[in-house]
Amino acid sequence: MIKNLFRIFILLIVFVSNSSFVGQTSQYFVQFRITSFLDSESALLIDNKIKSKSGIIESRTDHITSTYFCLLNEEVDYSKEDFENWFAKLGYSISCYSRGMQNVDMMISPHILKDCVEEVK
DSSP, rough: HHHHHHHHHHHHHHHHHHHHHHHHOOOOEEEEEEOOOOHHHHHHHHHHHHTTTEEEEEEEEETTTTTEEEEEEETOOOOOOHHHHHHHHHTOOOOEEEEEEETTTOOOOOOOHTOOOOOOO
């Protein structure tokens, strides 16, 4: 009897945890290298400015590696040009833009991204 109750309890937990993931929306990430000099204050300014955009869940600027990462809702569809324009308005240029689905696509390590150089076409 106790074993059966335990099994039912475990199955209920598995069912509830699986059903909670079904309702979640997918998220995607954007990351790139900032080609201009950064300090901790400018990194904080960038994060605050970009976090104010609709659909941005998380914004992280690393002034040590001069890299940027953000997590976005699936509903927004910001392009590379959007980020180029936003950063240009703040006085920065970007390169090595990468975008992918969270928990599906591989992110680039900031330590690799900091040395990224795009080929001029």
